[in-house]
Amino acid sequence: GAVVSQHPSWVICKSGTSVKIECRSLDFQATTMFWYRQFPKQSLMLMATSNEGSKATYEQGVEKDKFLINHASLTLSTLTVTSAHPEDSSFYICSAPRAVGKDTQYFGPGTRLTVL
């Protein structure tokens, strides 16, 4: 079946550094991908919609200059957390819709970011 991968699966960084998270669709193309953030024991919160070949669309309250999204190809979207701080520590998950006409999303395994 369709697989969405993320890399890295976990990362620990120092405060002030930038971290890049990759999201790949492995056997299908995705013109749109979604990025979510999930804090412990909370639900997923949509951060932004990544659009291939154009700018990402950010949800209200999400700083676009802090969370840089690049959707450079039909199988890759990247999320860069710039100047990370401890409050950015979270579980980041991406997803991609499977096919035209379907509402099903395939989710990546998530990336655990810990900022010291």
Next chain:
Amino acid sequence: LAKTTQPISMDSYEGQEVNITCSHNNIATNDYITWYQQFPSQGPRFIIQGYKTKVTNEVASLFIPADRKSSTLSLPRVSLSDTAVYYCLVGGQRAGNMLTFGGGTRLMVKP
């Protein structure tokens, strides 16, 4: 996007059938109902999707009444490995349609 309401948590025992109900009173005509399962530190996984009446697959059944204002996910004979958070989502049947997650239901299966 239609808002969904689910119980925050449920407890069950191994071998029992578990039914999780989701309310979505303002569901639109073209909205499908989809359920996802999430284990700790993993991304959500698709379980089942339906539009009306009953849908069954190898994992679960989904019951949707005629007014479609609610739906019930039924997990037959749960095991400890079914302990997870279950999310009910309602969204349009269009590719790329973003998903808005509600709080989900935390199911705890006990031995």
